[in-house]
Amino acid sequence: MDRREAIGDDGIPGRLREVQARIRAAVERAQRPPDSVALLAVSKTHGAESVRAAYTAGQRAFGESYVQEAIEKIALLADLTDIQWHFIGRIQANKTRQIATHFDWVHGLSDPAHARRLSEQRPSGLPPIKVCIQVNVSGEASKGGVEPDAVAAMIAACEALPGLDVRGLMTLPAPAEDEESQRAPFRALRLLRDRLATPSRPLDCLSMGMSDDLEAAILEGATLVRVGTAVFGPRPYNAG
Numbered sequence: 451m452d453r454r455e456a457i458g459d460d461g462i463p464g465r466l467r468e469v470q471a472r473i474r475a476a477v478e479r480a481q482r483p484p485d486s487v488a489l490l491a492v493s494k495t496h497g498a499e500s501v502r503a504a505y506t507a508g509q510r511a512f513g514e515s516y517v518q519e520a521i522e523k524i525a526l527l528a529d530l531t532d533i534q535w536h537f538i539g540r541i542q543a544n545k546t547r548q549i550a551t552h553f554d555w556v557h558g559l560s561d562p563a564h565a566r567r568l569s570e571q572r573p574s575g576l577p578p579i580k581v582c583i584q585v586n587v588s589g590e591a592s593k594g595g596v597e598p599d600a601v602a603a604m605i606a607a608c609e610a611l612p613g614l615d616v617r618g619l620m621t622l623p624a625p626a627e628d629e630e631s632q633r634a635p636f637r638a639l640r641l642l643r644d645r646l647a648t649p650s651r652p653l654d655c656l657s658m659g660m661s662d663d664l665e666a667a668i669l670e671g672a673t674l675v676r677v678g679t680a681v682f683g684p685r686p687y688n689a690g
């Protein structure tokens with residue numbers, strides 16, 4: 451038994467370092483400034499003790515997809531005061547209050563009605579919740595997201611809501627094998643962002659790239675990669 455197993459962290463610190471090294475290498479390849487890409491550690495389906503192991507190794511931002519599971523974890527980790535929680539799952543209208551109450555960020559916002567509910571339900575003592583609009587750049591109906599030509603209107607609708615802080619765009623393309631095909635949807639998201647950004651609304655967050663395609667996303671300008679499996683290992687189950 452090696453030391454990592456002996457202290458029960460499940461190899462997470464080592465995998466976290468490997469992911470950080472992959473990010474650094476891609477940032478260098480892209481000739482982008484160091485620290486221009488943030489890592490969101492996607493902890494869905496993994497227990498609070500795994501999140502704590504990653505936190506102890508220095509990780510602060512965590513992504514969750516299932517509201518009930520996340521809220522239990524957030525309660526168990528309430529002592530970690532500078533931890534950040536990002537909701538990255540499919541939003542259901544009956545869960546918006548819990549999302550607005552317990553999360554710092556929402557990626558994957560694509561419904562104006564959900565946006566209104568999140569804004570109304572954001573507790574007044576908290577800063578506006580940071581949101582990325584999900585865009586369906588690769589044209590797959592099943593993946594959800596706003597069509598590219600409707601993104602400007604969605605941003606305008608969200609900007610009118612005091613409980614929201616529009617920070618950028620997110621996409622979740624279908625898996626692709628080779629780097630060139632992986633890059634195409636990420637490039638499309640960046641170009642859309644470049645068209646819609648203004649000095650007062652920089653849309654500085656480009657949330658794109660996961661365990662299998664984070665290099666392609668970084669080469670196309672990702673500022674936040676959402677990485678689960680490569681940090682925490684295979685998921686024990688797949689709830690949806």
Ligand SMILES: *Cc1c(COP(=O)(O)O)cnc(C)c1O
Pocket residue numbers: 492494515538539622660661662676677678679680
């Ligand atoms: C699960 C999930 C991820 C992480 O996926 P991995 O392939 O495990 O890195 C990223 N983004 C979203 C929206 C997810 O649901």
